[in-house]
Amino acid sequence: MTSPCQEVLKRVGDLGAVPGTAGRILAALSDPRASATKVGSEISKDQGLTATVLRAANSSYYHASRQVRDLTEALVIVGYESVRDLVIGRLSRGAHSGSDPTQKILWKHALATALASQACARLVKGVTVSHAFTCGLLHDIGKAILNQAFPQEYGTVLKLSSTFADTTLEIERQRWGTDHAEVGGEVLKLWQLPPACEMTARLHHDLGAIPDLPDGQRRIVAMVALANEVASWTGRGMRPARPAAELADHPMLGVLGATRSVIDAMDAQISGEIAALEGIFG
Ligand SMILES: [Fe+2]
Ligand SMILES: [Fe+2]
Numbered sequence: 001m002t003s004p005c006q007e008v009l010k011r012v013g014d015l016g017a018v019p020g021t022a023g024r025i026l027a028a029l030s031d032p033r034a035s036a037t038k039v040g041s042e043i044s045k046d047q048g049l050t051a052t053v054l055r056a057a058n059s060s061y062y063h064a065s066r067q068v069r070d071l072t073e074a075l076v077i078v079g080y081e082s083v084r085d086l087v088i089g090r091l092s093r094g095a096h097s098g099s100d101p102t103q104k105i106l107w108k109h110a111l112a113t114a115l116a117s118q119a120c121a122r123l124v125k126g127v128t129v130s131h132a133f134t135c136g137l138l139h140d141i142g143k144a145i146l147n148q149a150f151p152q153e154y155g156t157v158l159k160l161s162s163t164f165a166d167t168t169l170e171i172e173r174q175r176w177g178t179d180h181a182e183v184g185g186e187v188l189k190l191w192q193l194p195p196a197c198e199m200t201a202r203l204h205h206d207l208g209a210i211p212d213l214p215d216g217q218r219r220i221v222a223m224v225a226l227a228n229e230v231a232s233w234t235g236r237g238m239r240p241a242r243p244a245a246e247l248a249d250h251p252m253l254g255v256l257g258a259t260r261s262v263i264d265a266m267d268a269q270i271s272g273e274i275a276a277l278e279g280i281f282g
Contacts, residue, residue: 004177005186011149018191021046022087029084039083040072052086052280053078061276081130086280088134091191093281095144102147102155105238110137110144111277112236112270116227119269124256126219135200136224138193142184142201146172162238169205181205200224211255219256226252230266236274 002010018026025042028034043049050071057074058064062082068074075083096107117136121129147154157175161168172179184201199217203209204225213221229250235241244267248260256262 005182008146008149008176008178008183009186009190012145018091018193021049022091025049025087026084029080029087036072036075036080039080040075043075043083044071049087049090052090052282053083055282056082056086056280059276059280061273061280085130085133085137088193089137089281092137092141092144095141095148100147100151100155102151102158103144105158106140106143106147108274108278109231109237110140111274111281112231112234113137113139113224113227115269115273115277116230116266117224119266120223120227120256120258120262123262123265124219124223124258127223131194131196132220132223132227134193135197135220136227138184138188138197139200139204139224139228140180140184141187142180142182143168145183145187146176146180150176158238167205196220204228207251210252222252222255226250226256226263227266230263231270234267234270236270 021042025039028039028042043053053071053074054068056062057068057077062078064077068077078086092110093107096103096110114133114136117132118129121127121132143154143158153175157171158168160166161171169179169181181202181204185198188198188201196217199213200221203213203221207225210218210222210225212218226247229247229252230244231237232239233242233247234244244263245260247263250263253260253262
């Protein structure tokens with residue numbers, strides 16, 4: 001029997017593998033024997049991704065100091081680790097495509113959460129900055145998928161959940177028998193992204209479960225759960241902005257052994273970089 005979550009994924013179409021070029025590049029990047037030439041030649045087969053890498057190399061986000069037109073040079077400026085972020089960023093951008101206003105709000109929230117996660121990883125030890133960025137970017141991909149599956153209805157659900165005390169997950173489960181955390185987790189598992197990415201999507205709202213996660217997952221999930229709150233709380237989500245200082249007692253700060261100054265750094269990173277990041281992914 002097909003589960004409600006599988007029904008949602010079927011409605012959206014073939015999500016069984018990371019789409020084409022992106023999958024080959026991610027595979028090449030995880031193969032230590034793969035050369036820069038191989039990665040570059042795979043990227044050059046995809047015009048959209050080539051343009052993204054060039055925009056990144058010319059962006060203030062990567063501290064561009066001169067015009068770069070050549071892909072090989074752009075790869076050197078951006079760096080290998082960031083190429084993975086750009087590939088995954090385009091995957092996530094693809095899931096948020098279309099002119100639907102809900103997708104635009106969700107995409108901005110994804111970018112804001114990625115930046116806040118990145119800022120947190122720079123200050124709190126134990127998680128690679130790039131990994132934090134990726135997991136932050138993908139944490140709500142289940143929302144983008146639900147919005148694709150139920151384009152009119154899902155926007156209404158998000159508005160309802162921003163008005164009433166019911167959480168988004170509860171309303172989603174009432175309507176569709178599944179929620180964006182489960183849908184997102186399943187998609188990232190199908191795409192064979194790192195298990196911590198999948199766990200972040202599944203558990204970013206389940207704050208009580210996070211302290212009991214194994215060492216390799218607890219900090220990254222706590223980081224993204226906090227980043228998600230900072231992004232939403234400061235108006236990069238469905239709700240109006242509230243003072244970030246109100247998050248000073250957030251339980252994930254304890255899990256991370258961090259102080260409230262981390263929240264200010266996360267907010268500042270979003271404000272400082274979100275426009276440049278939006279420019280890179282278009
Ligand atoms: Fe979420
Ligand atoms: Fe979120």
